[in-house]
Amino acid sequence: MKKTGQNEIDIKLPCGYSEGDLNLAIRKQIRIQDFSYKIIRKSLDSRRKDRIHWQIRVLVSSPLLNMPSVNTGSRPVTPLYPRKVQTGKRAVIAGTGPAGIFAALFLQQSGIQVTLLERGQPVEQRKKDIQKLEEKGIFTPDSNYSFGEGGAGTFSDGKLTSRSKHIKREKQYILEEFVRQGAPEEILYLTHPHIGSDNLIRIAANMRKTFQEAGGEIHFGCTVTDLDIRNRKVCSVTSGGNSYSCDFALLATGHSSFDSYRMLIRKDIDFRAKNFALGFRMEHPQELINKIQWGCSALPGVKAAEYRLTSGQAPLPVYTFCMCPGGKVVPAAAYKDQNIVNGMSFYKRDGRFANAALVAGISLEKLTGRKFNAVESLNWLKNLENSFFETASGYKAPAMAIRDFLGKKQEIPLKESSYQPGLIPRDLGKLVPEAVAESLRTGLDDICRRLPGFDSGQLMGLESKTSSPIQVVRDRDSGLTEGTENLFICGEASGYAGGIISSASDGLKAALSIMASL
Numbered sequence: 001m002k003k004t005g006q007n008e009i010d011i012k013l014p015c016g017y018s019e020g021d022l023n024l025a026i027r028k029q030i031r032i033q034d035f036s037y038k039i040i041r042k043s044l045d046s047r048r049k050d051r052i053h054w055q056i057r058v059l060v061s062s063p064l065l066n067m068p069s070v071n072t073g074s075r076p077v078t079p080l081y082p083r084k085v086q087t088g089k090r091a092v093i094a095g096t097g098p099a100g101i102f103a104a105l106f107l108q109q110s111g112i113q114v115t116l117l118e119r120g121q122p123v124e125q126r127k128k129d130i131q132k133l134e135e136k137g138i139f140t141p142d143s144n145y146s147f148g149e150g151g152a153g154t155f156s157d158g159k160l161t162s163r164s165k166h167i168k169r170e171k172q173y174i175l176e177e178f179v180r181q182g183a184p185e186e187i188l189y190l191t192h193p194h195i196g197s198d199n200l201i202r203i204a205a206n207m208r209k210t211f212q213e214a215g216g217e218i219h220f221g222c223t224v225t226d227l228d229i230r231n232r233k234v235c236s237v238t239s240g241g242n243s244y245s246c247d248f249a250l251l252a253t254g255h256s257s258f259d260s261y262r263m264l265i266r267k268d269i270d271f272r273a274k275n276f277a278l279g280f281r282m283e284h285p286q287e288l289i290n291k292i293q294w295g296c297s298a299l300p301g302v303k304a305a306e307y308r309l310t311s312g313q314a315p316l317p318v319y320t321f322c323m324c325p326g327g328k329v330v331p332a333a334a335y336k337d338q339n340i341v342n343g344m345s346f347y348k349r350d351g352r353f354a355n356a357a358l359v360a361g362i363s364l365e366k367l368t369g370r371k372f373n374a375v376e377s378l379n380w381l382k383n384l385e386n387s388f389f390e391t392a393s394g395y396k397a398p399a400m401a402i403r404d405f406l407g408k409k410q411e412i413p414l415k416e417s418s419y420q421p422g423l424i425p426r427d428l429g430k431l432v433p434e435a436v437a438e439s440l441r442t443g444l445d446d447i448c449r450r451l452p453g454f455d456s457g458q459l460m461g462l463e464s465k466t467s468s469p470i471q472v473v474r475d476r477d478s479g480l481t482e483g484t485e486n487l488f489i490c491g492e493a494s495g496y497a498g499g500i501i502s503s504a505s506d507g508l509k510a511a512l513s514i515m516a517s518l
Contacts, residue, residue, distance in 0.1 A: 005065030008040065011056045015044075016300030026060060035062035043191035044302060049295035080173040080508075082109035087518055092117065092237040092246040094224045094260075097151020098500045099491025099507030100252035101207050102174060106511040108216040115244050116216060117237070119223040119253075120148030123204045130155070130330075134420040137395055139336045142223065146256040146334035149220070150204035151491075152465070153500045157324045157345040158195030160187055162501040170505035181206040184347070192306070196347025224251065224260060227267055232485045248486045248514050252507055255468035255492040256334035258378050264489070270473040270482055271374035274495055277321070278384075278436050279359030280428055280461035281341045282402070283417055284454070286326050286354045292451050303349040307356070309451075311443035316360040316435065318443025321466050323356035325349045328418035329460060331395045339388035340462055341397050341419070353418040357463040360439040364469075367435055374470040381469050384432070388462045391426060398426035399460035405429060406445050406455065415458055428461050471495025478513045479506075488513070 011025045026037055041057040089112050093104045096118045108114045119142045120126060126148035129140040146152050160178075162171065175187055178195065181203045187193035195203065208218060219239070226238035227249065234249040253260040265271055286304050287297045293305035304325035311318045327345030334340070343355045364372045364380060372380065392398050397419050401412035405428060414423050429437040448455040472489045473482040481487040488510040491503035 004061050004063050006061045007065055008057055008059050013054045015302050030060055032062050032064045035060050039189045042189050077168045077172050080169040082106050085111040087111045089247040091248040092244045093250040095252035096149045097252055097254055097491055098504035102504040103250055103507035103511040105211050108214045110515055114216045116218040117222040117239050118149055118220050121220055123149045123201045145330055145332040151254055154200045154204055155197050155344045158200050160193040160501050164502055167505040170508045171501055174504045197344045198346045234487050250488040250490055250510055252491040253493045271470045273372040273374055273377040274471040275363045276469045277359035277361045277466040279357055279440055279463045280459040281329050281355055281463045282358050282457050282459055283353055283355045284457035288453055289354045309447050311446040313446040314439035314442035316439035318360050318439055321357040321359055325354050326351040327355055329355050331421055337389050338385040339392050340385055340464055341460055359466055360436050377469040392424050395421045396424040397460040399423040399458055400428050402455045402457050402459055405459055428459055467498045468495040479510050
């Protein structure tokens with residue numbers, strides 16, 4: 001029997017192509033009728049608005065294939081998978097966001113008995129509590145957009161991109177696990193994959209079930225309040241009056257969990273202040289963004305236009321973050337006396353509005369002219385988030401037209417918005433430090449000059465959760481927290497990761513470090 005040949009080929013197809021169109025294009029290129037194929041990579045080329053198309057790389061298999069293979073220039077990634085061993089060890093993990101749940105599942109499947117503690121509620125209850133916040137203004141501590149099963153990223157656009165070049169194995173494992181848990185298979189090959197909040201809610205529940213079926217133990221409504229540290233080792237983790245003994249402790253509590261940070265600092269865990277970003281959230285009609293990016297209001301076979309924008313014209317770096325096509329702006333306060341906004345999208349991205357954070361990167365030391373330690377950084381940011389709550393007297397978002405922000409005036413009435421609690425007119429430039437406001441104004445003016453019509457949108461704020469304002473000091477290789485032998489602080493709580501993929505990778509690396517130590 002002749003051995004099946006495999007080759008990679010590149011194909012260009014129009015936006016609204018069908019599976020039949022793809023089969024025909026492959027057949028024409030390889031000149032063979034009998035073949036199978038697998039999509040390896042798919043990206044939208046929109047550099048020319050009159051020739052927007054899909055660039056598709058496929059791996060074609062056929063016994064009749066003898067044409068030369070396309071050289072991808074990349075090496076195959078060695079698969080990562082848990083190997084079951086009898087360890088007799090126990091791990092306690094705090095947080096069910098990407099870092100926590102991926103570490104918990106991997107360790108449990110590898111032979112470590114894992115107890116998973118989540119301060120919030122399961123996603124089913126969390127959805128109901130969020131609905132009460134948006135419709136009635138009733139804030140539920142520990143069950144909101146920031147806290148609860150799946151972490152803050154559960155209610156986001158669900159982007160699965162990462163700029164890190166050193167997590168290929170981890171990223172492949174994460175994507176494949178997401179597919180096993182019900183994510184669309186396209187995330188394995190799209191260059192800008194996303195899951196959507198509606199899918200993430202379902203996937204979070206599926207991952208919980210898989211973890212429990214593997215023998216894992218999970219407790220909701222359990223905030224970690226103390227660690228028993230002896231001779232550089234965490235012996236037990238305390239939550240709700242209960243003590244959980246452990247051989248390893250992993251904290252993946254998220255960057256909004258300021259009370260967890262303060263507890264750790266009181267336990268002499270070393271954190272340092274770091275740069276972060278502040279700004280507002282922009283909102284436009286999605287159709288306008290489509291026209292700006294594509295030159296038309298819609299494209300067949302493409303959900304909604306995205307953007308990633310930067311400006312180097314301002315004293316501080318200005319850029320967009322967490323763009324949510326066809327999504328909505330949401331009240332993302334972690335605590336009841338805060339007013340913070342964020343964005344989310346469903347998988348179909350079919351909402352009427354587009355939104356994204358517009359932020360300026362800051363150093364508190366340069367901004368204020370004095371040094372900051374970790375506690376002072378937390379206090380500074382908390383006071384700013386509290387001030388927005390006081391300004392709005394609740395969860396309505398302070399907002400203004402982009403043109404008014406650029407012109408330092410308040411004249412244009414606020415437009416309809418996706419933000420359900422409602423908007424309240426305020427001069428946003430006066431609510432953040434002057435250097436931040438001026439950099440945002442300069443950067444946004446530069447962006448609006450490049451994108452005609454972009455200045456017709458509106459701003460709302462505060463957007464302050466792009467990353468943590470502090471960072472744990474830890475060993476670069478093992479990930480162990482400095483001064484300890486079995487404590488890992490992972491994901492966005494560590495100050496090193498941001499987003500679903502990098503956070504999940506950070507948790508997986510901690511799990512791999514634990515298994516390597518055995």
